[in-house]
Amino acid sequence: MKVLLAQSAGFCYGVERAVELTKKTAAESGCCVMLGDLIHNAHVVAELEALGVRKIAGPEDAPEGATVVLRSHGERRELVEELAARGLRCVSAACPNVLRIQTLVGQAEEDGRQVIIIGERNHPEIQGIASYCRHPLIFGGPEELAAWLAEDPTRRDLPITVAAQTTCIRELFETSIKILKKQCTNAKIFDTICNATRKRQSEAAEIAGRVDAMVVVGDPRSANTKHLTEICIERCPRVLQIEGADELSPDFFNGCSVAGLTAGASTPAGIIKEVYATMSEEIKNVESGEESFEELLNQSFKTLNTGEKVTGIVTAVGPTEVQVDVGAKQAAYIKASELSDDPNAKPEELLKVGDEIEAYIVRVNDIEGYAELSKKRLDTVKVWENIEQAVEDKTVMDGVVTEVNKGGVVVSVKGVRVFVPASQSGMPRGADLDTMVKSKVQLRITEVNRARRRVVGSIRSVADEARRAAQDEVWNSIEVGKRYTGTVKSMTAYGVFVDIGGVDGMVHISELSWSRIKTPSEVCKVGDSMEVYVISFDAEKRKISLGVKDRGVNPWEDFMSKYRVGDVATVRIVKLMTFGAFAEVVPGVDGLIHISQIADRRIEKPGDVLSEGQEVEAEIIAVDEEKKKISLSIRALLAPAAQDESEVEGE
Template sequence: MNIIVAKNAGFCFGVRRAVEAVYKQLERPGKVYTYGPIIHNPQVVEELKAKGVVIAEDLEHIEEGTIIIRSHGVPPHVYRLMKDKGLQVVDVTCPYVKRVHNLVSKYHSKGYQIVIVGEKEHPEVMGINGWCDNSAFVINDPEQVESLPHMAKACVVAQTTTSHQKWDAIVERLHSKVDQLEVFNTICNTTAVRQAEAEAIAKMVDVMLVIGGKNSSNTRKLYSICKAHCKKTFAIETAKDIEVNAIDPGDKVGITAGASTPDWIIKEVIDMVSQLNDEKTGSTLNGQRQDDTRISRGQAVQQEMQNEALESSNYDLKGGADKSAPAMENAVQQEQPEPEMPAMEDFEKTVVSLRPGQVVRGTILKITPEEVIVNLGYKSDGVLPISELTLIDHHTGEVKWHEGDPIDVQVVKIDDGEGNVLLARKSLERRLAWKELEEGFKSGREFKGICTEVVKGGVLADVNGIQAFVPASHLSTRYIEDLNSLVGTTLRLKILELDRRRNRVVASQKVILQEEEEARRKALWDSIQEGQVITGTVKRLTDFGAFVDIGGVDGLVHISDLSWGHIGHPREVVQENQTITVRVLSVDRERGRIALGYKQTLPQPWDNVGEKYHIGDVVTGKVVRLTHFGAFVELEPGVDGLVHISEVADRHVNRVADVLQVGQMVSVKILDVKPEQRRISLSIREALREQEEKEASEVEQLYQDDESLSVSLAELFPDKLRPKKLK
């Protein structure tokens, strides 16, 4: 029996990162939650449950502790809710998924209709949809494109585990539905490699075993692909699910696994299949397998498929069919005629010499989910494990390295046992990062760092792979109440302390913000002039006015300069955080004071008083001030008129306060208007008299218009004119 194990079976980068984050968090005190099952594998989930991890399907009953966001990612409102509840958030969203979030958010904000190719109820798709306010069209079949409306512009992305065949078919049809289509193939490269490899193996075996959780989307896709080429394909979760009677001793058995399947389950399946072969053949291995009984992981493809299925499996791992090249060229190479070899002495002249520990520059030939092949100019290529390379930029979520890029690597072994040069880069990256930090520390350079977690006294930030501590007092020029709100954000940092020997870096964002504020203040003081009209933000209200930030410097708008009218408090005119336009009234550079005016940017109401108010008009106003000689009545904000004490009532009064009070609305008649002197004379008495005359005239006119309303004196005064009875 031959057992062929897919080289790319099991945990992908994102899943492994998520699971490791949970185990790391379990080492710390406090309750640990995962937002939904951390991966779609019940065995791993149960193991974590046994260690105390609680699966939270919602946040309603969680009040404290650490919650881990799984690799599928979540919508923005879930982040906000977690932070509002004061939870410590550990975000292990897969970088490839995070890139989809960024694309969807960016194009949604530009007015594009978002289209997601994937399973509508899958957590990853639901998370992606949340970044466009759940407005996306989610389709999982080319036929569903026909039901979509016509769109002026749209952006299409894919669930990372979508098959390339489905993606290509859907995108092709979308072009007929969208005038301007932005296409982003966001299928994970690991998924494409895994699916192509599974297809190639399924074409050459008698039995195919696909390991993975029943709820795993990528496992279901692997099963569908294998089933199309191998009738005896079985989906199993663990070794105990193997159909014993379906495997014969002479069968070739292929094994692959979904991205959520841990290595120990894959190993159990391999061992079980091997034991089945032993039991059915009765062979005795004495603790060691026969060469034809088990083939090491990944080598089976190379040994068994050179002249079989791959000739017809022309699949481009970067995104679709490619009829010009065989699939899985990283695992299998078609036999080619060997070129004529040059003389040995000529060959040796062109080959560089290498030694362990040497740092050399090479060129990336190929990137796979597990390793990077590097051309070193040596007689054999270099192999760099993917774990030794920072593939994803922490700040942008973009892939940093591509085929054809030059790269510096360190030689570990000249021969790794398979004829390749074993390479490393992690330590080199770390040395380069430390060197960059040291140079930046000396020069005062600014760095960008991702805030990774909240710790006692501040936060930790990842600066080029080096962990830096940022004290809470150095995060901002203003107090930050919830430090958890910074987790996952990019900080602008300057190094305050650096001790490479103790692996200690202390950084500050505050010093950068202070320097910028100081530069803005200096520029403002150098340029500001009286009479200047500028825009500012209301920062603080007091009883006597409003303080306005006009670019790093606060100026005061006195309450008397907020409105042309009478106000009791600044909040009647402006609110905190409101953006307003103000005029600079005075600048005192020695005392650092700036007087601003708000009403001075508004029209002066006295400018058109002569056009709006005329002698003889009766208008309504508000009593705003009482004096011993009369009352001032506001006709509109900034325009007051005087009612002399002799005109405040239709009778003689000794005190104005006996008949009027501040805030009272009254009708007044305009006696005189002098705009140039800003004076208006008013009369309440004349307004009352005019009102009485108007009412009497209306009653008289009413009787004249209707004779039926005429009555006699006897009818009006019946008691007085009734005849008296004789005694």
């Protein structure tokens, strides 16, 4: 077994500069204090305090005449101004990259732009950067950013300037940028992730994908250390984050052939070397199989080993953790965050006292007598096993689309990322895949590489199979007159195509309405639900003719029941001809107004007086019941008035 050490592990340029500058200042100054922890590493802070650099909580705690060192993460603008107002000498140990971001966002807001920062809202670096703006917006990742844009569509036109925390996870930043580039019209994007951070994350991901166990060294408060751990967990089944070599246990390396080691940017080289040496020694002990007297003695007890599976009984359920009796001398518990992949799940909703539970042992502290377990990690292993089996069984699995990736989409299947190529997404070529995000889908797993944590799936194959099954069901049961509730899929000048359950049928324009219409869009649109019935079908040619008009309603009988010759009706002009105009009397029944019956004077064409869609009063002057024809007259209603006027003039 061997240990792979990341080349970029340990102090970055900014941290190393901050530590050396503080040591130099302490040597030159009679009284040197640091405002908060210089860096997120308790060992380094303790070393500086041993050199006489006292830590203070705020400007009010600084002694008169002291030199104040500002931490590597940068400081809030108002605190710097308060120190200056007191006349205290300040030495900034802030990373040059952080200072650059502070200047960048301040200038952007002066230029009238909305500043957006991608990072951890409560991290000192972010708080310092944000203090150089009046109205900054801080988003933890793409989900928060997308939600903000969706709240108000006008925000997409705002002049936006975007920067990132220097230790931001690259994938989070790049996904956020894709959203901005796609939706915003005036966004300036600055990739402010530190090059050292980028390299360290890339190396950690590469090594984690090649090893059986991964160790990340760093202070638990360190953002970049936490991000390294998150990246490693995605690629390696066994990950341990520690502060020093004393937290290592030989049991952690049981069954490992290759182990990896990386460290956060605030971890001193000395600690990394100590961990590396301890790992090498522990591995030798594991391989040699030597047992100490203490180990032989402890064999009489049930021991808990990191990385092993254990079964226990739930003894208490609290809001933040669950206590488990695993039959060992150590007390065992599971944090709420390690119970489920669902961040909103509550312990009391998942478990109750007396339940039997299986979990992984992630940490054993023999000194304090407790063991930390994780059900979530065990569930993940089981999911991987299920996914591998699903390839052989061609099982259909449920998932949620979480993001759009290059060339396709990513679907979360019980916490495992499954890549679905665009061609297998079930969407038409060139379609906007962003519309799939957050949607629930069914898919088949087509490829699994557990070592590389790579899973490929197909939504299309499931959708195609469901469509074929639905089509077969339709064709097996179709008959003339059968009614369906369908969905309008597309429209043409001569009719619409309606999906009646995986099969499209054609509704001719003449079958859409009893009224005369020019285009289908007058009565429906794509996506509308439509009640249809089968007029005819050809199973061999796979063609179906559908109707919408209610054949139980006879428009002519409706007309005859309402009107007689001599009645006046309000009619709608539906078509203009050279010889007259056709007008709808009731839906499905039209009458002709001859050109001679349109006005009380001679006109050249009907369009001189009438227009399509116009409603007018007309008298029914003739009805041919056999041929179902109606003659109408507007003139008949105008003639008496015209005659009265001529009589007045004669007098």
